[in-house]
Amino acid sequence: MSLSAVGISHHTAPIAIRERLAFAAENLPEALKSLAATPEVEGCAIISTCNRTEIYASSRKPITRLITDWLHDWHQLSPGQFQEHLYHLEQSAGIFHLMKVVCGADSMVVGEPQIGGQVKQAWQLAREIGTLDSKLDRMFQHAFAGSKRVRSETPIGQNPVTLPFASLRLARQIYGSLDRLRVLMIGAGEMIEECAVHYRDNGIETLSIANRSVGRAQELAGKLQADAHTLEDLPKLLPEHDLILACTGSKTPILTRAMFAAAIARRRHRPMFALDLSVPRNIEPQCSELSDLFLYTIDDLHAIVESGQKQRMAALHKAMEIIESEVTAFERWLRLQSTNTTLKDLRQRAQLERDQLLEQALKDLAGGHDAEAVVRRLSHRLVNRLLHAPSIRLRQAAESDDEALLEAARFYFLDHD
Numbered sequence: 242m243s244l245s246a247v248g249i250s251h252h253t254a255p256i257a258i259r260e261r262l263a264f265a266a267e268n269l270p271e272a273l274k275s276l277a278a279t280p281e282v283e284g285c286a287i288i289s290t291c292n293r294t295e296i297y298a299s300s301r302k303p304i305t306r307l308i309t310d311w312l313h314d315w316h317q318l319s320p321g322q323f324q325e326h327l328y329h330l331e332q333s334a335g336i337f338h339l340m341k342v343v344c345g346a347d348s349m350v351v352g353e354p355q356i357g358g359q360v361k362q363a364w365q366l367a368r369e370i371g372t373l374d375s376k377l378d379r380m381f382q383h384a385f386a387g388s389k390r391v392r393s394e395t396p397i398g399q400n401p402v403t404l405p406f407a408s409l410r411l412a413r414q415i416y417g418s419l420d421r422l423r424v425l426m427i428g429a430g431e432m433i434e435e436c437a438v439h440y441r442d443n444g445i446e447t448l449s450i451a452n453r454s455v456g457r458a459q460e461l462a463g464k465l466q467a468d469a470h471t472l473e474d475l476p477k478l479l480p481e482h483d484l485i486l487a488c489t490g491s492k493t494p495i496l497t498r499a500m501f502a503a504a505i506a507r508r509r510h511r512p513m514f515a516l517d518l519s520v521p522r523n524i525e526p527q528c529s530e531l532s533d534l535f536l537y538t539i540d541d542l543h544a545i546v547e548s549g550q551k552q553r554m555a556a557l558h559k560a561m562e563i564i565e566s567e568v569t570a571f572e573r574w575l576r577l578q579s580t581n582t583t584l585k586d587l588r589q590r591a592q593l594e595r596d597q598l599l600e601q602a603l604k605d606l607a608g609g610h611d612a613e614a615v616v617r618r619l620s621h622r623l624v625n626r627l628l629h630a631p632s633i634r635l636r637q638a639a640e641s642d643d644e645a646l647l648e649a650a651r652f653y654f655l656d657h658d
Contacts, residue, residue: 242376242575246335247308247327248288248295251349254326256291262316262323264289269363270370272315277372279311284374286367286381288342290359292349297339299377305329333568336380340564344388345398351553352398357388380571387567394563395556400549404432405439407545408516408537412484415514415535423447425482426467427475427496428489429457432518436486437465449482451475453489479504485515487523498527505533516542594626 249262264272264287276285276296284299296308309327313320330338341347343360364381367373373381392398409419416422422445426433429452437448448467452458455471462469470478472495479485479500487496496515501524505513510533517524518539529536602619606612631650638646 243300243303244297244332244335244377244380245300245303245305245308246295246297246330246338247305247312248293248330248338249323249326249328250293250295250347252347253328254323258323258326259292259294261318262294262312263291264294269366273367273370273372275315276308276311277370279307281307284377285372286363286377288360288363290356292356293342295339295342297335297377297380299374303331305331333572336384336571337564337568339380340384340387340567343384344391344560344564346391346557346560346564350402351550351557352402354392354398357385361385376575379574383567383571383574387564390567391560391563395559397553397556397560400552402546402549402553403439404518404539404542404546405436407542407549408436408486409440409443410545411516411535411537411542412514415512416483419443419445421447422484423449423482424484424486425449425451425478427451427472427485427487427523428519429454429461430488430490432488433486434461434464436488437461437467441465449478451478453491476500476503479513480507483511483514485513485524486518487516488518489523491519491523492521494523494525496524496528498525498531501528501531501534505531508533518542591627595623598622598626 249259251259266289269287269289273285273287276282276287276298281300281302281304282298283301286297288295288297296312298304298308309324309329310320312327313322328338338347339360343357345352345354345356348356360381364373364378364385368378412419412422424440424445424447426437426448429450433450437450440448448462448465449470450458450462450465450467451470451472451474452461453472455469458469458471461467475496479496480503485496489495501513501515505511512533512535514535514537515524515528516537520539522538524536528534598619602615605615605618631654635647635650637643638650
């Protein structure tokens with residue numbers, strides 16, 4: 242039994258190449274059926290995200306070359322076109338890699354939780370389509386259990402390692418629950434969009450976008466089901482929001498101390514939280530003097546992120562130890578499955594020999610043969626048949642001086658009392 246994995250990720254290729262080997266969600270069922278129909282493939286699953294495409298398969302022997310050829314053919318690429326960007330893993334290496342992926346240890350942002358859900362979706366789809374065999378199915382379930390151990394026994398996903406993550410961590414420290422938090426985002430660039438998506442994913446429902454170009458604000462607001470405004474609306478908007486995030490290309494401050502003082506007064510001194518992610522700064526530094534305003538700059542967030550990265554990397558060592566122990570446990574299960582198959586075949590063969598000889602003995606008894614003679618002949622023939630093949634193998638082992646095989650035979654078949 243062999244488990245094989247072929248993949249490409251952000252570690253091995255830029256997005257321009259990764260997207261050439263990615264699978265659209267609507268095409269995955271057809272792709273799974275195609276791969277499963279390939280000779281020698283007994284089970285398969287495909288993981289396809291923006292950062293990685295990975296194929297896992299079970300077979301009688303290693304088939305990474307076959308999977309690589311199928312992957313290129315499916316995407317209508319020249320044979321081996323992206324071979325240098327692919328990694329090929331067999332047995333324990335593939336199992337180890339899958340567990341790293343599921344717990345976020347292989348992610349661009351170490352410890353991020355989204356990949357675990359994406360892998361589970363890939364596993365569930367393969368189950369629904371019917372392309373998983375029992376061993377591959379067990380491997381994925383073992384990976385999920387290992388990931389759960391990593392996340393419960395290490396802090397790999399607990400510390401902020403992105404600016405949006407760090408900003409929400411600070412917001413929770415100030416406000417506690419984020420359910421009713423009203424967020425105003427000033428700007429409409431990449432960082433604002435990244436933060437807005439992260440906030441939406443974490444349950445913040447009230448978002449407003451203010452930008453110098455109202456068209457761009459409306460475009461981004463449309464994606465996020467947010468309200469769009471111009472910068473002229475800021476004096477009116479400030480008192481209505483709890484968290485203010487500014488990130489524009491302005492060379493001079495957009496938000497002044499006077500504007501925040503007026504907003505705080507209108508809020509009856511309910512606290513406000515402001516994040517200035519711009520360089521040069523969009524919020525006057527003097528705003529930090531206001532007692533009901535918590536003001537953080539991009540340097541403050543970077544310090545939090547750097548600390549979080551150090552803590553996650555420290556947790557990574559413990560995570561690898563857990564993964565190694567889980568891989569060892571899964572390999573033990575695989576060996577037991579292999580042994581169970583051998584024992585099943587051995588027992589079936591012995592039962593077949595017994596049934597054939599028993600049928601002949603019953604015929605002899607029905608024909609009037611002496612019962613004792615029939616039973617003796619039955620036992621003699623049964624012993625000879627069961628030991629015929631092993632006897633030949635042991636003679637061959639003796640002739641070739643295969644002491645290991647001879648010792649194994651003595652260990653398993655002779656009485657050690």
